[in-house]
Amino acid sequence: MDWNLILIGPPGAGKGTQAVRLRDELGLVHLSTGDLLRDHMARATELGARVKRFMDSGRLVPDALVTELLLSELPASGFLLDGFPRTPAQADALAAADDVTAVVLLDVPDAAVIDRLAGRGREDDRAEIVAERLRVYHEQTEPLVDYYAALGLLRRVDGSGSTDEVFVAVLDALGAVPA
Numbered sequence: 227m228d229w230n231l232i233l234i235g236p237p238g239a240g241k242g243t244q245a246v247r248l249r250d251e252l253g254l255v256h257l258s259t260g261d262l263l264r265d266h267m268a269r270a271t272e273l274g275a276r277v278k279r280f281m282d283s284g285r286l287v288p289d290a291l292v293t294e295l296l297l298s299e300l301p302a303s304g305f306l307l308d309g310f311p312r313t314p315a316q317a318d319a320l321a322a323a324d325d326v327t328a329v330v331l332l333d334v335p336d337a338a339v340i341d342r343l344a345g346r347g348r349e350d351d352r353a354e355i356v357a358e359r360l361r362v363y364h365e366q367t368e369p370l371v372d373y374y375a376a377l378g379l380l381r382r383v384d385g386s387g388s389t390d391e392v393f394v395a396v397l398d399a400l401g402a403v404p405a
């Protein structure tokens with residue numbers, strides 16, 4: 227089966243961690259908007275500096291900028307999106323561009339996210355920024371859970387176990403048999 231998958235979940239839910247394993251298991255093109263934006267940030271350009279101001283403060287980068295970045299890289303099929311969409315406007319833009327076969331929600335309580343990110347050490351992982359990222363997630367991204375459930379695409383997975391346990395649960399939720 228040719229999958230067009232989306233991984234959603236709070237910051238630190240393990241989207242990037244699981245995406246790499248799913249990419250290898252299912253042979254998909256993995257696109258992470260977080261990684262694409264960090265690539266821009268690493269360049270000394272005006273756009274990079276603008277992106278950094280949003281990310282370092284825990285806010286989302288504006289929809290138009292992220293959407294253009296993502297859609298310019300999107301293959302016709304066989305993709306795995308990690309960190310996109312993060313708002314209903316981004317989901318609408320994606321729906322206009324391509325079909326999605328399933329959306330996996332990695333469900334992790336806020337307290338577990340705070341513990342995980344405390345150990346990672348990225349600039350946007352400082353406690354006060356993580357609190358802001360969680361607030362933004364609940365306000366702007368969580369509405370996508372109902373959005374995709376209404377389309378019959380949502381697969382909810384408990385993301386609080388070990389990375390191996392979560393990986394098996396994701397494959398199970400997709401009905402994909404491990405290689």
Ligand code: B4P
Nearest residue numbers: 237238239240241242243259260281286287309312388389
């Ligand atoms: P992302 O790069 O997407 O970062 P994330 O949500 O923190 O990470 P993820 O869920 O992938 O966690 P990971 O596997 O790394 O976004 C960063 C920022 O970019 C956003 O705040 C926003 O500003 C901007 N952005 C990105 N996309 C955007 C969009 N579409 N629109 C607007 N702005 C956008 O795991 C985290 C840690 O947990 C790691 O240390 C990992 O080792 C650990 N871990 C993972 N799974 C674990 C498990 N099962 N058990 C224990 N630890 C685990």
